[in-house]
Amino acid sequence: MKIGLIGLNQTGKTTLFNLLTGRDETDLAASGKGSANIGTGSEPDGRVDFLSALYKPKKTTYAKIEFIDIAGFSASDDGRNSGAVKFLNDVRYCDALIHVLRAFDSEAVLHDMGSIDPARDFEAVETEMVFADMDMIEKRISRIKEGKKITKENEAEMALLERCNEKLEKGGSLLDMQLTEQERISIRSFAFLTEKPCLAVVNLDETQWKTKSWHNRDDLQKLCSGLSIPLLELCVDMELEISRLPDEDKQLFMADMGIEQPGVDVLAKAVYDLLGLISFLTIGDDEVRAWTIENGTAARSAAGKIHTDIERGFIRAEVVKYDSLHECGTMAKVKEKGLFRLEGKEYIVVDGDIINFRFNI
DSSP states (O other): OEEEEEOBTTSSHHHHHHHHHTOOHHHHTTTOTTOOEEEEEEOOOHHHHHHHHHHOOSEEEOOEEEEEEOOOBOTTOOSSSHHHHHHHHHHHTOSEEEEEEEOOOOSSSOOTTSSOOHHHHHHHHHHHHHHHHHHHHHHHHHHHHHSSOOOHHHHHHHHHHHHHHHHHHTTOOGGGSOOOHHHHHHHHTTTOGGGSOEEEEEEOOHHHHHHTOOTTHHHHHHHHHHTTOOEEEEOHHHHHHHHTSOHHHHHHHHHHHTOSSOHHHHHHHHHHHHHTEEEEEEOOSSEEEEEEEETTOBHHHHHHHHOHHHHHTEEEEEEEEHHHHHHHSSHHHHHHTTOOEEEOTTOBOOTTEEEEEEEOO
């Protein structure tokens, strides 16, 4: 899954990218202005930490998320110049979006539009994506009408696209349209920008983060709610500072600030929820690892995430709930209490399942 970070210039988007991927400015120097930076971040997971401490494996691997820091959309872009076209094309190839919005003020970093208004900025970028989708719909309908023969399939496609266009004209997004599964599959090939799952992150300064008060907060909450877009509040600079502290100092700092969970953990969880993803776990002396799958995946398909041979030769899955092992402390006690189960290929994997796959090829 490719998660694109989007927004206007000077929102702190690249700082958030650095936080999520563990990179710094020197890593990005070679990319050049206007280029999209790509990096992989590990999803923080206390379950993996516990299992690694319990089994002391040679290797510990967290679930991975690929992030793309897309060059900022400029307030002067109008959807037709090269900067806007590059921005929209980069967004099109993402699976989901994190829209970074600026609420902090800084004399050293001027806002691209001259003043601070995250609700206005949100609408500016969203409007460009709506126009881009409407333009694509218009061009596709024109091509169908100009064809030598309009088939029943073409007529059905035009009717669907006209419904999509009507939705966009009324200020909605394609993501919250009521579509059948087949209709959703039909429009997927267009890679519509407003059909991509999205969450908004408001970048606050430390005072705003403490008070949860910033300009036009209610307006942005209303906009996001109307489009079913989750909204998170982060002080990205503070989160980056926390991430670079030694573990002992990190805990002291968080306690002093009243932070129960680092914002990057909250954001990673929100991304998983947004995409309908979960993790199952594998354990052993060689490696403790989290594997990412879609919610609702059957055991045999989950086995294929590890290796196609395991999926092909699947026999059964040995399943233990993470909470059971955490409570019991050892796998032997889990088995003593009868909390160890054997499941078949149709078993639907649940988030946090610890699984050992039996297979034969």
